[in-house]
Amino acid sequence: MRAAYFRRVGLPLEVRSVDDPAPGSGEVVLKIHRCGICGSDLHMTDGHAPHFTLPENSTLGHEFAGEVVAVGKDVERLKVGDPVTALPFTGCGRCATCLAGKPNFCADFKGAAAGFAEYAVVAERVTTKLPKTLSMEDGALIEPMAVGLHGVALGQLTPGARVLVIGAGPVGLAAIFWARRVGAGRIVATASSRRRESLARHMGADAFVVPEAGQDLAALAADALEGPPDVVFECAGQKDLIAQAIHCVKPQGDVVVLGFCTVPDQFVPAAAVWKEIRIQFAVTYSLQEFTHVANVFDAGYVEPRMMITDRVSLDALPDAFEALRTRSTQCKVMVNPWLS
Numbered sequence: 097m098r099a100a101y102f103r104r105v106g107l108p109l110e111v112r113s114v115d116d117p118a119p120g121s122g123e124v125v126l127k128i129h130r131c132g133i134c135g136s137d138l139h140m141t142d143g144h145a146p147h148f149t150l151p152e153n154s155t156l157g158h159e160f161a162g163e164v165v166a167v168g169k170d171v172e173r174l175k176v177g178d179p180v181t182a183l184p185f186t187g188c189g190r191c192a193t194c195l196a197g198k199p200n201f202c203a204d205f206k207g208a209a210a211g212f213a214e215y216a217v218v219a220e221r222v223t224t225k226l227p228k229t230l231s232m233e234d235g236a237l238i239e240p241m242a243v244g245l246h247g248v249a250l251g252q253l254t255p256g257a258r259v260l261v262i263g264a265g266p267v268g269l270a271a272i273f274w275a276r277r278v279g280a281g282r283i284v285a286t287a288s289s290r291r292r293e294s295l296a297r298h299m300g301a302d303a304f305v306v307p308e309a310g311q312d313l314a315a316l317a318a319d320a321l322e323g324p325p326d327v328v329f330e331c332a333g334q335k336d337l338i339a340q341a342i343h344c345v346k347p348q349g350d351v352v353v354l355g356f357c358t359v360p361d362q363f364v365p366a367a368a369v370w371k372e373i374r375i376q377f378a379v380t381y382s383l384q385e386f387t388h389v390a391n392v393f394d395a396g397y398v399e400p401r402m403m404i405t406d407r408v409s410l411d412a413l414p415d416a417f418e419a420l421r422t423r424s425t426q427c428k429v430m431v432n433p434w435l436s
Contacts, residue, residue: 098433099213100413104152105143108414109212117217119168122189124220126162126180129232131211132240133413133429134159135265135333136356138421145358157431158184160211161226161235171220181235181390183222183383184209194221197383211236212413214433224386227394233430237400238389240428242381244270244331245389247354248278250376251327255279260317260325260344261301263332264292266403266428267354269299271329273400276300277392284320286313287332291425298402314344330355338375339363347371354378403428409435 097116100109119125137157140150150156161181164174174180187194187202194202199222210216226235244267253259259280261268264287275283276299284303285296293304303320307313318324324346330337333355341351342363351373368375393400405426408416410433420426 097214098410099155099210100157100410102141102150102152102154102156105141105149108418109141111410111414117215119166119171119217121169122171122220123168123217124164124171124174124180124223125166126160126182126216126218127165128160128162128211128213128216128433130161130236131157131431131433132159132236132266133157133417133420133431134240135267137417139333139356139358142421148358155210155213157211157213158209159236159239160184160216161232161238162216165215167220174220174223174225179226179230179232179235180218180223181226181238181386182208182218182224183381183386184211184239185380186219186222189219189221199383200380212410212431212433214410222383224383224390227390229394230390233404234393234398234401235390236430237403237428238386238393239381240266240403241270241273241389241400242385243267243354243378244272245274245385246381247271247329247331247352247378248274249385250378251275251329251350251352253278253280253327256281257326258321258323258346259283260321260328260341261285261296262328262330262337262341263287263355264296264304265331268329268331269295269403269427270400271331271354272296272299272301275327275329277397282321284317284325286317292427295402295427299399313340317344325349327352333357335359335361339367342368342371342373342375345371345373347373349373351375352378404430406430407432407435409433
């Protein structure tokens with residue numbers, strides 16, 4: 097089979113021919129049909145944060161969906177032909193966190209991101225079978241949508257809450273979508289440009305603000321929301337945005353940090369203390385949240401499909417990957433390993 101590998105910082109991904117994978121006990125082999133390119137893929141290969149940089153010659157691609165083509169011993173739920181997506185990590189499968197569907201917190205956590213390939217092996221216990229109404233592209237959207245769902249769940253939104261979402265990339269758009277689904281009152285999105293305003297509104301935002309030089313985001317947001325936000329979701333992962341979120345949120349409000357900032361950052365704790373706010377950091381998702389996303393798509397709430405702006409082949413992936421390192425009109429680029 098063919099698969100894309102991260103060689104080292106400064107070099108583009110390389111597509112290599114490697115042996116076809118075989119399933120072990122409790123595992124299945126997927127024929128990958130779609131895999132999305134994520135911003136964290138870019139962060140983990142740019143070298144700006146050595147602690148988060150992938151080892152050389154690593155596979156990557158964690159937003160994938162595919163078809164089961166082989167099953168290993170002790171596989172119980174899945175059969176050849178089943179369409180599935182899967183968590184891109186595993187745990188021991190036996191501890192309390194694994195049994196609760198949260199292997200990301202297992203002491204034996206292992207990454208399993210290998211979706212930029214024709215085939216991949218995954219553990220059956222971290223898979224979600226796709227409903228018949230979902231396409232493979234829908235399946236590959238489940239992972240980024242689960243990131244937003246997890247953050248909104250941690251934000252503890254109440255019906256009618258005023259919400260500010262900082263960042264209009266896929267994670268920010270997912271946060272908007274779920275905030276609307278759980279009954280937020282008004283939702284305002286903000287970003288550094290208006291490139292994704294229409295997408296943000298399509299996902300459920302009521303307003304979109306872009307502060308000009310010297311303008312105060314807190315004032316702009318409060319004006320658009322008819323009051324300061326009850327909850328602020330930081331979804332851009334850039335330096336100084338946690339401080340910005342603290343500045344914007346109402347007293348005794350909530351700040352949820354979904355952005356994946358990999359450089360040192362700082363804020364003044366007294367600014368948060370004085371407001372008595374709660375700051376919640378969020379990472380990944382549970383298997384139950386994966387399944388919930390699939391069920392919501394199955395119910396017809398498929399607005400996130402609009403996030404997909406391009407589709408590329410495995411051969412075109414290295415160039416498409418590097419192109420996303422600069423400001424782009426793309427939102428979610430899907431890799432189809434079988435596209436010629």
